[in-house]
Amino acid sequence: MSSDLDGGDDDDISPISLILPLEETDINKLSLRRNAVASELLHHFIPSINSNLSIRQLPSQGLSFQLWPAATTLVNLLDDHRSHPQTNPLTPTLTALRQISESPTLKILEIGSGTGLVGIAAAATLGAKVTITDLSHVISNLQLNVEANAGILAANGGCVQVAPLHWGEAIDAELIEQDFDLILASDVVYHDHLYDPLIQTLKGFLLGGGNPKMVFLMAHLRRWKKDSTFFRKARKLFEVEVLHKDPPPPGSRIGVVVYRFAAKQSKKPATGSANQG
Numbered sequence: 001m002s003s004d005l006d007g008g009d010d011d012d013i014s015p016i017s018l019i020l021p022l023e024e025t026d027i028n029k030l031s032l033r034r035n036a037v038a039s040e041l042l043h044h045f046i047p048s049i050n051s052n053l054s055i056r057q058l059p060s061q062g063l064s065f066q067l068w069p070a071a072t073t074l075v076n077l078l079d080d081h082r083s084h085p086q087t088n089p090l091t092p093t094l095t096a097l098r099q100i101s102e103s104p105t106l107k108i109l110e111i112g113s114g115t116g117l118v119g120i121a122a123a124a125t126l127g128a129k130v131t132i133t134d135l136s137h138v139i140s141n142l143q144l145n146v147e148a149n150a151g152i153l154a155a156n157g158g159c160v161q162v163a164p165l166h167w168g169e170a171i172d173a174e175l176i177e178q179d180f181d182l183i184l185a186s187d188v189v190y191h192d193h194l195y196d197p198l199i200q201t202l203k204g205f206l207l208g209g210g211n212p213k214m215v216f217l218m219a220h221l222r223r224w225k226k227d228s229t230f231f232r233k234a235r236k237l238f239e240v241e242v243l244h245k246d247p248p249p250p251g252s253r254i255g256v257v258v259y260r261f262a263a264k265q266s267k268k269p270a271t272g273s274a275n276q277g
């Protein structure tokens with residue numbers, strides 16, 4: 001299989017230097033200190049809607065409370081899709097989903113949302129109904145970030161709700177019933193003990209018998225050679241295709257890659273000879 005899917009040979013990648021979220025040079029940082037927990041307010045400008053999305057980060061609280069590099073890639077692609085749909089790599093997927101969706105409003109689920117920036121940007125740029133999810137302890141920060149952007153969401157016809165979703169656990173019936181068109185995620189492949197639970201959750205949504213046309217778009221920055229194990233497992237269940245590759249940042253050989261996962265097409269029976277004797 002193509003090295004695009006596995007990310008190629010990365011013996012010389014330093015997990016230590018790449019596990020940390022990159023410094024976001026295009027984001028204004030304002031440090032606040034509240035209840036002894038340092039928080040940072042990020043203002044991420046989205047040119048296509050001429051608005052700043054505001055996100056609270058709590059770096060001292062762990063990796064769920066920081067913006068990761070692949071999230072920025074997905075946000076930039078969503079923004080570019082709105083202003084330059086003709087050349088944007090997400091357009092064929094989003095156009096096809098809109099054509100087959102029963103509603104003009106796309107229904108999107110984000111998993112492992114972290115700060116929620118990707119889901120909030122998707123709702124604002126696509127005018128979509130988005131559910132952002134993460135582990136239970138992340139929910140209150142997600143909710144705060146949604147509320148901070150309520151005006152921009154309303155002005156752009158977007159709507160965001162928040163729910164807990166733990167990979168590998170039974171999916172809440174309310175989430176299943178929402179019949180999503182699209183699942184989004186960024187930087188969710190990093191610890192190998194999470195590969196199977198993540199795949200289990202994707203299986204539940206993409207192959208669970210709900211919407212067979214549901215698609216999963218995942219932005220990923222490869223840090224370890226072992227990441228290829230996740231892709232090997234995923235390819236047994238899904239069609240996995242590369243939609244976009246960011247150029248590597250200075251000093252690195254690897255940039256963020258955006259993948260599209262979908263249910264495998266069932267093989268059509270050979271026409272003609274077998275039935276005709």
Ligand SMILES: C[S@@+](CC[C@H](N)C(=O)[O-])C[C@H]1O[C@@H](n2cnc3c(N)ncnc32)[C@H](O)[C@@H]1O
Nearest residue numbers: 064067068071112113114135165166167186187
């Ligand atoms: C590396 S962070 C990426 C966060 C965000 N997507 C971003 O790109 O900025 C991985 C996210 O996955 C979430 N996560 C980890 N294990 C999870 C699990 N078992 N179920 C649900 N979410 C999980 C973490 O809480 C965290 O928010």
